[in-house]
Amino acid sequence: MQKAHKELREQTVVPIEGQYLDVREKRIDILPIVDNKELRKDLIARIEAVTLKMIEQISAGRAPCVSHFNSRNVISKSRTREENVYPGCSTDANFVEEQDANIKSLKNSKKTKVNFAVKQSRDKFVLMAVIMAEIHRLLLTNTSRTQRSFYYDLKSEKTTKYLVPRQININRTLNDIANLLECPPWNLRLLATAKGLVAGNMTITLIDNQIIDCSIPGGTQIPQSITNITFIRAKAEFILVIEKDTIFQKLLEENCPSALKCILVTGKGYPDIATRLLVKMLSEKTDLPVYIIVDADPFGVDIMLTYRFGSSTLRRENKNLACPNARWLGIHPSDLIGLGAKTSPLTNADLVKLRSIEARDYVNEAISKQLNILRNGKAEIEAVSSFSKNFLTETYLSYKIDGQDYI
Numbered sequence: 001m002q003k004a005h006k007e008l009r010e011q012t013v014v015p016i017e018g019q020y021l022d023v024r025e026k027r028i029d030i031l032p033i034v035d036n037k038e039l040r041k042d043l044i045a046r047i048e049a050v051t052l053k054m055i056e057q058i059s060a061g062r063a064p065c066v067s068h069f070n071s072r073n074v075i076s077k078s079r080t081r082e083e084n085v086y087p088g089c090s091t092d093a094n095f096v097e098e099q100d101a102n103i104k105s106l107k108n109s110k111k112t113k114v115n116f117a118v119k120q121s122r123d124k125f126v127l128m129a130v131i132m133a134e135i136h137r138l139l140l141t142n143t144s145r146t147q148r149s150f151y152y153d154l155k156s157e158k159t160t161k162y163l164v165p166r167q168i169n170i171n172r173t174l175n176d177i178a179n180l181l182e183c184p185p186w187n188l189r190l191l192a193t194a195k196g197l198v199a200g201n202m203t204i205t206l207i208d209n210q211i212i213d214c215s216i217p218g219g220t221q222i223p224q225s226i227t228n229i230t231f232i233r234a235k236a237e238f239i240l241v242i243e244k245d246t247i248f249q250k251l252l253e254e255n256c257p258s259a260l261k262c263i264l265v266t267g268k269g270y271p272d273i274a275t276r277l278l279v280k281m282l283s284e285k286t287d288l289p290v291y292i293i294v295d296a297d298p299f300g301v302d303i304m305l306t307y308r309f310g311s312s313t314l315r316r317e318n319k320n321l322a323c324p325n326a327r328w329l330g331i332h333p334s335d336l337i338g339l340g341a342k343t344s345p346l347t348n349a350d351l352v353k354l355r356s357i358e359a360r361d362y363v364n365e366a367i368s369k370q371l372n373i374l375r376n377g378k379a380e381i382e383a384v385s386s387f388s389k390n391f392l393t394e395t396y397l398s399y400k401i402d403g404q405d406y407i
Contacts, residue, residue, distance in 0.1 A: 026233070043187065048136070127173050128177055131190070144191055151170050178317075200264055204223065225274075238288050244268060247385065260398065283323045292327065296332065298357060304326075307322075307326050328367070331381055346374070346377070
């Protein structure tokens with residue numbers, strides 16, 4: 001193994017001009033679901049049913065309360081009764097706290113109760129009601145808006161700014177509402193601002209006939225609503241998912257999409273829904289291999305696993321977001337040894353994340369072997385890319401793909 005990696009460092013694989021001229025263009029028609037009238041009517045009815053239930057509870061002299069099965073793994077941290085701040089009403093609500101554990105089936109999820117009578121959940125209940133009212137309006141008018149613009153609207157009002165100390169409060173509450181309504185969060189018309197980028201010989205056509213050219217310098221932003229896509233044209237041999245923007249840009253400087261005939265995608269760290277949906281769509285619709293490059297550290301491995309197996313946060317929707325056909329191309333901890341890359345010790349946060357990953361039931365023997373090696377030291381992708389000019393494109397990626405050295 002070390003001999004092979006020594007050869008990898010010493011060789012430079014320069015793509016021969018015209019080598020990939022026979023790459024077949026993929027043209028895929030996709031049925032959009034952006035204006036599904038029945039879906040909108042159903043969601044409107046669900047929101048109105050929840051609202052009616054709240055009104056009935058208040059009319060009966062009880063504190064309004066909603067409950068849902070949380071899509072995260074949760075455990076009860078306390079069996080004590082919480083402070084009741086709603087006079088004349090009783091509550092037996094027990095609160096649960098997130099635990100970064102292995103992903104299990106939904107039937108093992110805990111039921112989460114959000115009760116206006118309980119001090120710790122009153123603000124959350126109010127925020128859920130405010131967001132559901134906005135979703136109801138968007139569904140009725142068949143429009144959408146970004147979570148960020150809605151956040152600034154709430155922050156600008158004295159009566160609501162206390163509900164959203166940070167924008168993440170909206171994102172988390174939106175996921176809870178999706179669980180309550182039993183639907184994907186991307187159907188609720190409050191869209192996260194897209195952060196992912198895509199680059200390569202590919203065009204994306206949206207339902208309004210807008211065409212996104214992914215070959216422009218620096219890549220192009222992934223559409224906020226992937227469900228608006230109606231047509232994809234791609235000419236590539238594989239999809240390469242990059243953990244972070246710095247390496248994405250470096251590969252563009254190395255002319256990687258043209259040299260290796262691939263489509264580059266980055267979620268700039270942990271991927272957002274739009275990035276994950278696009279990777280899933282490209283994998284299923286184009287039948288192209290999907291390879292993932294991340295830092296050789298526990299958080300990089302976790303990002304790779306998020307693309308492949310999904311996340312605990314959106315566990316209910318993992319079937320729509322996970323891309324199990326994706327393969328971990330690098331940077332493998334074993335690569336660091338063979339290449340002689342400089343490593344640094346794992347921090348306490350790294351070790352906590354590593355133990356969390358090791359406990360997950362989908363971690364196979366090959367991944368476990370790399371996790372064991374990782375305990376000896378971590379490194380970023382830059383530790384490998386700096387060996388020589390264009391090392392990633394001309395040497396590392398070519399060698400790994402040609403040798404099928406992926407997990």
